[in-house]
Amino acid sequence: MTDAQTPRAATTATVAHTDPLRIWAGVPLRNSSFTGREILLSTLRQALDQQSKASVLPHALHGLGGVGKTQLAVEFAYRYADRYDVVWWIPAENQTLVLQSLRDLGRRLGTPETASLQQAARLVLDRLASSRLRWLLIYDNANDPDDVVNFIPSGGGHIILTSRNQTWSELWDPIKVDVFDRDESVELVCKRGSEVSSAEAEQLAIRLDDLPLALDQAAACQAATGMPISQYLIRLDEHIQALSPPEKPRSSRTTVAALVRLTLEQLRIKSPAASELLEMFAFLGAEPISRSLLHKGRDAPVSSALGAALRSQAGLNGAIQELKRYGIANFDAVRRIQVHRLFQLVLRDQIGAEALARSRENVHQVLASANPGYPEDEKTWDGHAEIGPHIVPAGLVDSDVAGARQVVIDQATYLRLIGDLDGSRRLAENAVDVWRKAENLTGLGADGELTLLAGHTLAIALRLLGFNERARALAEDIYQRMRNSSELGPDHDHTLAAAAGVPPNLRVAGLFREALEQDRASADRYRRKFDEDDPETLGAQNNVAVDLRMLSDFPAAYEIDKAAVHAWQQTVSENDNRLLFAQTNLARDLYGLGRYGEALALQQRILVPFRQQRGPRHQDVLLAERTLAMTLRKVGRYAEALTAAEQHHDDTVDRYGAEHEHSLAAAMTLANSLRAAGEVRRADALATDAVDRYQRVFGEDHPLTLSAAVNHAIVLRALGKRDRARQLDEDNYPRMRDTLGHQHGYVLCALNGLALDHALVGDRAGARELFDEALTVSRDFRGPRHPYTLACAVNAALAVADDDAEADLARLGQAVAGLAEVLGPEHPETRAAQQRSWAECDIEPPPT
Known part of the structure; x- marks a missing residue:
């Protein structure tokens, strides 16, 4: 309505x-x-x-x-x-x-x-x-x-x-x-029944214990059949006696069961299709079901009378209308059919073993036939949403119908994609538990295709819910089982998808190199099976680029993403989501390479159509918004960067909650922006909270946690809290170096911070040694023109420069000139270097 x-x-x-x-x-x-x-x-x-x-x-x-x-x-x-x-x-x-x-x-x-x-x-x-x-x-x-x-x-x-x-x-x-007062019962029966006197209505009310649902249905059935109340009561008593021994008192549940049996008896005579349709509700959920969903089962191998009705819209409408006439079903506001929960329970108890088996089979076949599949396509979501409430009541997990079991997998995937991660987990977990134990059924058993697909779906839900170790172990087990399967093997589509599901767990665990190795192997298999520019291959290559960014290998990531952009430009329009996504990745690479102006120009150019295509709160759009805030800050537009970072942080927390990986990254971007804009106390509060959350979510030794602590130390130095900053850096730098290696970009940022800690307490000798190390490695790894290399050069020169050291002043001048050339002479960092201020190197870790 x-x-x-x-x-x-x-x-x-x-x-x-x-x-x-x-x-x-x-x-x-x-x-x-x-x-x-x-x-x-x-x-x-x-x-x-x-x-x-x-x-x-x-x-x-x-x-x-x-x-x-x-x-x-x-x-x-x-x-x-x-x-x-x-x-x-x-x-x-x-x-x-x-x-x-x-x-x-x-x-x-x-x-x-x-x-x-x-x-x-x-x-x-x-x-x-x-x-x-x-x-x-x-x-x-x-x-x-x-x-x-x-x-x-x-x-x-x-x-x-x-x-x-x-x-x-x-x-x-x-x-x-409670049940009706007697006057209310009589009023209802007289309204709903056909030519029923008050005395007859009272007789029926007595027999049905004034239960409103029973009275409404009985009166509707009487009206539909034209049966006199006296005869109706005789037939009802016959069913009650059949259900309840004379020596036992009659219960309300027995009366309702007799009522349903009487109605079903009449329907089987007058409309077998309606009776078989009603029987289905013994295995359907309490939520309404549409005629269109039922009609989609027209080609399913169901019982004959039901099948004939499903194949004809007029036949199906007629069967539904009969159920409504008999008061056993109702329509909702959008003409979906619904049977009361109590009637559904009674149906399961009373329709008999043969009808029960037929009903269960019919439900499984109809739901399998109505399954729209392809849950990754949002156009199918309405269909999956309608099927969902019926999966558990119908017992599809235990079904002998292969198509019905596929409904379970598709539903678990759909639930994950719409954001019901726990619902996805529960359904997939149930399927895996049941199917692993099944024997002699196609696709089931520990190594059955459907079992493994359900396990793959479960592993993704577990990872997104934060059950990291369990998700990692399950994802690796599923992949190995698929790889070793005689039916699937290493190059099957399912196996390739399972292989792609392993590296995200490795990245979450901080095992970036292992993730890269796995993703490269997957990309090689995709290239062998598909063309170099096939969407599947490009997707696998994108995963490799993600790993490379985590390892600070931005030049290699840039080459992959540049090739992807070129490939999409040859086949799709300029506003196609896939091309826009590839371009946002390229902008991240440009940022990592220190080419901030290019990154900003590219991100600004594509962000408007990306928002229009995907919507302002889509994950990919939010990540692009973060890149925009980062690059605005790096080109020196601090006020704009802060505005963008605040909006991005609010939007991301709204979408994911405060402890999601993307929200934590957004908090660090905002903290960096606040510090650059001079709002250091707000930056400190936000960074402190973010580090605490990183520790809870990822653990104390994860590279993302350590990177957040490095950023916090920068904020602490800006506040003059030098001892606390040095304590953080001395604790985090060696752990980060041992985990990532001395050439990693995050490690070099941490080393620069530790050198600054020494310089600020007057330890110029210690500072010079650390600055020189950072500068040497940065030149080799990032290149001599990277802004962070030039920042290291400024700091190394400041560590030795004094008013009488002409050579050292020249060295400082060269570093400042380099910054002016790369960032611009009016950039705040260039001006700060000219004024002999120390240069900080903050971290903006890419998403895993």
């Missing part, structure tokens, strides 16, 4: 505020047969006004569903719509559904896009808690508090939660929903 379709005229209670309802989504269609419940509605409204939260629970501790909890919440939403600016219905059967719904709400509220659904939910909750909007969130069927309790705004609006789980009564004051 759109905002304009929200039924405002039907409301019976309003507030003075008359702003139009701006956001309304997900609320089921209003029940035209809604009966009674006036006291409950009033109680619910008062509870929300007093405490802002209410849990709508069944009255009995172990009561059945079907008492009308959801219907009460639906009626409240429509009746009191004018009280709210936002009404948002959240299916809360599991955490993934909650997260996806909150993400969608965030898009309507305009909160930033994020890479993590958890992060998106937090942004939405914070926005609601601090907003002046009048909002109502309805969490429907929130049966596991662990899935929902952390996704409740801290205040500011109203929350309704429906659940069968009495645990919620310990968290919030509950609104207990």
